[in-house]
Amino acid sequence: MATVIKLGKKDDIVSVIRRIKDLKDKEVVFELEKGSLLLSSSANLKLIKRTGETLGKKVSVTTDDELGRLLAIKAGVLLDQTEEDVKRIAPRARMFSQTKRTGVGDLRAKRTLPKSVLKVDASPLAKYLTKGLPKPRFAKVYKTGLISLLALAIIVGVVLIGLPQANVVVYARSEPISRDIDLRVDKSASEFNPDTLTVPGKLIVRELSQTKNYPVTGTRVAGEKASGEVVIYNGTNNTLKLLASTTTFTVDGKNYHFTRDVTDIKPSSQNSNPNQPVPIVAAEGGERYNLSSQTRLEIKNAALGNRPEVYAVSGEITGGTSSAQLALSREDLDKALIQSTEDLIKTAETELNAETPGHSFISSGAKVEVLAQTANKNLGDAAENFDFTVIARISGLVFKQSDASGLISQQINSLLSEDKYLVEGAEQKLTTSFKSLDLGVGIGTLAVHFETLVAYKIDQTNLSRILSGKKASEIKEILLSKPEIDRVDVKFSPFFVRKAPRFNGRIQIETVLSQF
Known part of the structure; x- marks a missing residue:
């Protein structure tokens, strides 16, 4: 189904042609209003049709303007033309009178000349009669006027022929192009080879070190430690002694410790316990270490072994509070190592460019061997930042990006059609990554x-x-019909000139690249 586009009165032929080029549909109908600029001449409608045919599209117009319909029929683009419309433009027969006109010469009477005429020399008489009379100045005035008219005609001719000039700027269409290709980087190659898609490479080895400050992102829960009392139940027949340094109370993954050594823990039962409550404190701070009364805790002691009959029952364990605190984490150290090695690769590339400019050293083409690493904070320490030092050996295969872009440019040029060319000096984007790498052989x-x-x-x-003798609209019509032209600017000088000069040398044509 055809796409219908309604155009305004002020839409000109240039904007319509641009729309035809931009449309992807193969059939389009333009709806024109009465008084549209496009209906001022059938040349506009013919150009629309010709542009559509050039681009392989069917272009039609429809309008309520009677004169516009006649012009559209003449151009062959009217969509809904009728037999009545066709009859309107049928040639009308001219009526000629069959009566022979009488010429002025037929009315003139025939003059009869005498057979003989007496010849008299009147020159002496004329000289006598005009002797002493002033001579008329008419001949001198006539001569001066004739010279003035001739000079004016020459000036006008010079102005009309030599002065007019047309400047036509033609904007050539441009478009982006991209290629994905695999190249071979070889340390034994001396120059890039388009036949084997090989660019020369170079092996480098550097031992570098760096100390850099990094922010701490890890967190730990901090706060006050919970504390309280427990009663120990001794289900054995022996009196026990438990040391604070070797005894741990556990419940739900939380650990507690004595505040002092406890001795003389007598045998007891659930119904009878002669032992007195003893104080304990949580191993870490946090609200999660608070316990309700009558909570059973297991007792772990290396000397005691696994004795489930020895346990403790708590009173209320309270006072634990929680707060988040920055602390050095393993993730912080791992991130610092990755960033430091990337920095060392960049440092190696900078040093390489100073020695041999233009070489590219990318991380996928490098091997990093960490010789030593250290931080000025310990894992878990509370801190906002830390210093990280790394010493590494960097080895890799480097290449020149100019070799890669030059080789690919040659490949593109060899495959481009004859009506296109690579724009010299245009921006070139090159994204590279090693798919495979063998540093042992340098390939x-x-x-x-x-x-x-x-x-x-x-x-x-x-x-x-x-283009000679054409109006600006006609020049644009001719040039924009070419698909390789994006737009056209036309300027005549002086200001009163409305057409391109007839002389080719007065038409200046400049070709520039249309910015994509």
């Missing part, structure tokens, strides 16, 4: 994504001759 496979810009060539042969 790697490099995956490359390459982006740049191509533009269309514009043939200016006989273009000045074709």
Whole structure:
């Protein structure tokens, strides 16, 4: 189904042609209002049709304007034309009178000349009669006026022929182009080879060190330690002694310790316990260490062994509070090591560029051997930041990005159609990563994504001759019908000139690249 686009009165031929180029549909119908600029000439409608045919699209128009419908029929683009519309533009027969006109010469009477005429020399008489009379100045005035008119005609001719000039700026269409290709980086190659897709490489080895400050992101729960009293039940027949340094009370993964050594723990039962309550304190701070009364705790002691009949029952264990605190974590140390090795690779690349400019050293082409690493804080220490020092041996295979982009550019040029070319000086984006790497032999496979810009060539042969004597709208119509042209600017000088000069040398055509 055709796409219908309604155009305003002020839409000109340039904007319509641009729409036709941008549309993806193969059939489009333009709805024109009465008084539209496009209905001022059938040339506009013919250009619309010709542009559509060039781009392989069917273009039609529809309008309520009677004159516009006639112009559309003549151009062959009216969508809903009727037989009545066709009859309106049928040629009308001219009526000619069959009566022979009488010429002025037929009315003139025939003059009869005498057979003989007497010849008299009147020159002496004329000289006598005009002797002493002033001569008329008419001949001198006539001569001066004739010279003035001739000079004016020459000036006007010079102005009309030599002064007019047309400047036409043609914007060539451009478009991005990208390629994905695998290249071979070889340390034994001396220059890039388009046939084998090989670029020269270079092996480097560097021992580098770095000390850098990093922020701490790990956290730990801190706060006041919970404390209280427990009663120990001794289900054995022996009196026990438990030391604070070797005894731990546990419940639900929480640990508590004596505040002092406890001796003379007598045998007891659940119904009879002669032992007195003893104080304990939580191993760490936090609200989770608070316990309700009558909570049973297991007793772990290396000398006692596994004796479930020896246990403790708590009173209320209270006073534990919680707060978050920054603390050095394993993740902080791992992140610092990764960042430090990346920094060392960049340092190696900077040193390499100073020695041999233009080489690229990427992380996928490098091997990092950490010789030593240390931090000025211990794992779990409360801190906001820490210093991390690493010593590493960096080895890798490097290459020149200019070799990679030059090789790919040659590949693109060899496959481009004749009407396109790579834009010299255009931005080139190169993304590289090693797919495989063997540092032992100095060879790697490099995956490359390459982006740049191509533009269309514009043939200016006989273009000045074709454009001579044309109006600005006609020049744009001719040039915009070419798919390789994006837009056209036309300027005439002086200000009163409305058409391109007839002389080709006065038409200046400049081709510039349309920015993508």
